[in-house]
Amino acid sequence: MSRQMTHIQRRRGTPEFRRRLPVEMAGKPVPSWWPANLRDLVSAKTGCFKRELVRGIARVPEPRRKAQVAKLIAETEALFAEAKRTLATGPRRELSEGDLQFLADHRRAEILSVDEHLRREGFGLMGEEGAGVQIGSALEEPGLTTADYDFLGAVQAERFADMKRELATRRPPAQIIERAKRAAAELLSVELQDGSEDLRDAALRLLEAEVLAFQDATRRHNGEVVRTPATPSTKPANRADxxxxxxxxxxxxxxxxxxxxxxxxxxxxxxxxxxxxxxxxxxxxxxxxxxxQITRKHAREFRDALxxxxxxxxxxxxxxxxxxxxxxxxxxxxxxxxxxxxxxxxxxxxxxxxxxxxxxxxxxxxxxxxxxxxxxxxxxxxxxxGKRRPFEMAELRKVFSDPEIIGGDKPKGGGRGITARWLPLLALFNGARREELAQLKVRDVMLDDVSGRWFLNLTNLEDDQSLKTDGSVRKVPVHRELIACGFLEYVAARRRKELDGWLFPLLTPNSEGIRGDSWGRWFGRKLDELGLSDPRLVFHSFRHTFLDRCRDCDVPREIAYAFTGHATGKTVGDDYGRGFSITRLAREMDKVRYPGLDLSAYYVQAA
Structure with a gap:
C-alpha cells in the first residue's frame, strides 16, 4: 500500500492496526472471478493485492482495545486464509441448481427494476408534431408520455417475440451466453469455460428468466399490478447453511x-x-x-478424470x-x-x-x-x-543388471546416488514399503545380542517417521545376500559420519514430508527406460515378489507376514509377549532365495 493511501486511512491521534499480506499475494493482479468478500485485500488504485492491510482502532479503554485488536487479528487471518485457499484452488467451474436459480432470480429482478424505473421517470418522447427526445430537460410530470407508452410497448413486444423463439429452439444468442459467463464470474466467482455444459445451462436459465420478466413487463403494460422482486444478495454456493x-x-x-x-x-x-x-x-x-452440494455428477466426473x-x-x-x-x-x-x-x-x-x-x-x-x-x-x-503384480525373473534380471542400480546414480540425479542401489535390494530381500526404507535412520540398523544378526528396526516413534499401520512396526533381519552385497559396510560408513542421521541422506522430503516421493518417480521412469512399462509394475511390486518367494521357500505364513508387517487373523493370545525372536526370524529369512538372479556384480562393487 502506498504512503498516500496509508495517510488517507490514518486519523489524527488514532492508533492503527497493520497486518502484512503474505508474500505470494502482494503485488499480483487480481483475477476477474475474485470473491467480493476479499476485496479489502485489493488496492482500488492499482487493481492488485495490497502489500499491507491497515485498520484504524478507535480510542477506547485499554481492555476493550485489546479485545478489538484480537478480533481484528482473527478476522484478518481468516481473510488471508480464504484468499490463499482461493488462489490455490482457483475458481469454481461448475454451477449447482442453487447457483442457476440465483442467476435467474438476479436477472429477472434486474429487468423488472429497469422497467419500473423507465415507467416512473419516462423517456420524454413527444408526439408527431414535436417528434424527438427531450434530452437533459425535466418532464412536466413523471411517468410515460403517450409516445413513451407506445414506443416501450413496441420495443418490448418485438424483443419478447425474439426471446420466446430463442427459448423454444433452446438456442440462446451470443449476448445471452456472454452475459451468463460474466454474471457467473461477478456474482458467484465461477469461471465458466466456453462451450461447457454449465455455461449452456446458465445461458438457458437466464433466457428463461428474461422471458418470465418480459411476461411480467407485458402485464404491467396492460395495467396489471406486478411488483419488482428484491434482488437476491446471498450467493448460494458460498452460503454456510x-x-x-x-x-x-x-x-x-x-x-x-x-x-x-x-x-x-x-x-x-x-x-x-x-x-x-x-x-x-x-x-x-x-x-x-x-x-x-457435492452431487453424483461431481463424483463421476472426478472418477473419470482420475x-x-x-x-x-x-x-x-x-x-x-x-x-x-x-x-x-x-x-x-x-x-x-x-x-x-x-x-x-x-x-x-x-x-x-x-x-x-x-x-x-x-x-x-x-x-x-x-x-x-x-x-x-x-x-x-x-x-x-487390476492389481500391482510381482516381478517375473526376466524382469528382475533387467532391473538388477542396470548400471545405475548396480553402482548408484549421480548424487544430484533422480536416483539420489547410492540410494538407487540399496532401496531395490532391500525391498527385494525384505518386502518393505518404499517409504519405510526411505525414512530409516542410521541407528535403525541394529545388532541382536542373542543371535548376532543385524536387523532393521522399522518404527514410527519419531516425529519424522511414520508407518501405514501400528502393525507395521517390526524388526526384520538383514538377509545374508544384503550382507554379501556390502550393506553393513555402507551402514558403518554412514555411522562414522552421522550416527543420528538418515540412512539415505540424499533423499529429500516433498511438501507432505514423504522422503521417497521423488525417488519413486525416478524409479518409475527407470522401469519405463528398461521397457517395463506395465502400470502394474511399480516399486511396491518388490513386496509382492518377496511374499511369493516366501511361499515358494516354505516360510510359514505368519512369519512372512511378520517380515512385511501384514495383519493376520489374530486371537487374544497373539497380543501377549514380544512376538518372534530375531533368531527365529533370521532362520526363516535365510530360506528366501532367487534362483536364476545373478547378483555377483554387487559383490564385486560392494559399497
Whole structure:
C-alpha cells in the first residue's frame, strides 16, 4: 500500500492496526472471478493485492482495545486464509441448481427494476408534431408520455417475440451466453469455460428468466399490478447453511483427526496423505464445495478424470491443477493409473463424506441426501489384472543388471546416488514399503545380542517417521545376500559420519514430508527406460515378489507376514509377549532365495 493511501486511512491521534499480506499475494493482479468478500485485500488504485492491510482502532479503554485488536487479528487471518485457499484452488467451474436459480432470480429482478424505473421517470418522447427526445430537460410530470407508452410497448413486444423463439429452439444468442459467463464470474466467482455444459445451462436459465420478466413487463403494460422482486444478495454456493454441512476441506480435517473430537482414532498417516491428495485434486476440478452440494455428477466426473491422470508425471506437469493437466497433449502417451488406485481415492472421499454426514445429520431429513461416492468404484478392479503384480525373473534380471542400480546414480540425479542401489535390494530381500526404507535412520540398523544378526528396526516413534499401520512396526533381519552385497559396510560408513542421521541422506522430503516421493518417480521412469512399462509394475511390486518367494521357500505364513508387517487373523493370545525372536526370524529369512538372479556384480562393487 502506498504512503498516500496509508495517510488517507490514518486519523489524527488514532492508533492503527497493520497486518502484512503474505508474500505470494502482494503485488499480483487480481483475477476477474475474485470473491467480493476479499476485496479489502485489493488496492482500488492499482487493481492488485495490497502489500499491507491497515485498520484504524478507535480510542477506547485499554481492555476493550485489546479485545478489538484480537478480533481484528482473527478476522484478518481468516481473510488471508480464504484468499490463499482461493488462489490455490482457483475458481469454481461448475454451477449447482442453487447457483442457476440465483442467476435467474438476479436477472429477472434486474429487468423488472429497469422497467419500473423507465415507467416512473419516462423517456420524454413527444408526439408527431414535436417528434424527438427531450434530452437533459425535466418532464412536466413523471411517468410515460403517450409516445413513451407506445414506443416501450413496441420495443418490448418485438424483443419478447425474439426471446420466446430463442427459448423454444433452446438456442440462446451470443449476448445471452456472454452475459451468463460474466454474471457467473461477478456474482458467484465461477469461471465458466466456453462451450461447457454449465455455461449452456446458465445461458438457458437466464433466457428463461428474461422471458418470465418480459411476461411480467407485458402485464404491467396492460395495467396489471406486478411488483419488482428484491434482488437476491446471498450467493448460494458460498452460503454456510447448516443443512449443507461443512466444506470438503473442513470435512477432511475432521476425518483426519485435525479437528476431531478428543479420543477419536486417527487414520494412519499414509492414508491421510492419500486422502489429502484426493481432496486437493477434487477441489482443483470442482472447487471446495459444501458436502451436501457435492452431487453424483461431481463424483463421476472426478472418477473419470482420475482414470485419465498418468501415474508418473514429470515435474513440470505435477504442479498443474487437474483441469489444465488433463488438457495437456503430453499425458496421452503416459501410463494410466491402476484402477485400484482410483477406487481407493473414491473410497477415501466416500469415508470423509460419510463421517461428515453422521456428524451433521445430512441424511436425516426428508430430502434424502446420499453419499455421491458410494457405488462408483470401477467394476473388475479386484481381479488380478487390476492389481500391482510381482516381478517375473526376466524382469528382475533387467532391473538388477542396470548400471545405475548396480553402482548408484549421480548424487544430484533422480536416483539420489547410492540410494538407487540399496532401496531395490532391500525391498527385494525384505518386502518393505518404499517409504519405510526411505525414512530409516542410521541407528535403525541394529545388532541382536542373542543371535548376532543385524536387523532393521522399522518404527514410527519419531516425529519424522511414520508407518501405514501400528502393525507395521517390526524388526526384520538383514538377509545374508544384503550382507554379501556390502550393506553393513555402507551402514558403518554412514555411522562414522552421522550416527543420528538418515540412512539415505540424499533423499529429500516433498511438501507432505514423504522422503521417497521423488525417488519413486525416478524409479518409475527407470522401469519405463528398461521397457517395463506395465502400470502394474511399480516399486511396491518388490513386496509382492518377496511374499511369493516366501511361499515358494516354505516360510510359514505368519512369519512372512511378520517380515512385511501384514495383519493376520489374530486371537487374544497373539497380543501377549514380544512376538518372534530375531533368531527365529533370521532362520526363516535365510530360506528366501532367487534362483536364476545373478547378483555377483554387487559383490564385486560392494559399497
Amino acid at each position: 447448516a443443512s449443507d454441512g461443512p466444506r470438503l476441506t473442513e470435512a477432511f480435517k475432521a476425518w483426519s483427526g485435525e479437528n476431531a473430537n478428543p479420543g477419536k482414532e486417527k487414520p494412519a498417516s499414509n492414508t491421510i496423505r492419500e486422502a489429502d491428495h484426493a481432496v486437493r485434486r477434487f477441489i482443483e476440478l470442482h472447487g471446495d464445495l459444501f458436502v451436501r 482414470l485419465k491422470l498418468p501415474t508418473r508425471l514429470p515435474g513440470y506437469l505435477r504442479q498443474l491443477p487437474l483441469p489444465k493437466l488433463l488438457a495437456e497433449p503430453a499425458i496421452e502417451k503416459m501410463p494410466k493409473p491402476n484402477v485400484a488406485t482410483v477406487n481407493k481415492a473414491m473410497a477415501l472421499l466416500s469415508a470423509i463424506l460419510s463421517e461428515a454426514a453422521d456428524d451433521h445429520d445430512l441424511e436425516a431429513d426428508a430430502a434424502g441426501w446420499s453419499n455421491p461416492f458410494k457405488g462408483l468404484r470401477i467394476k473388475g478392479a479386484s481381479k488380478a489384472e
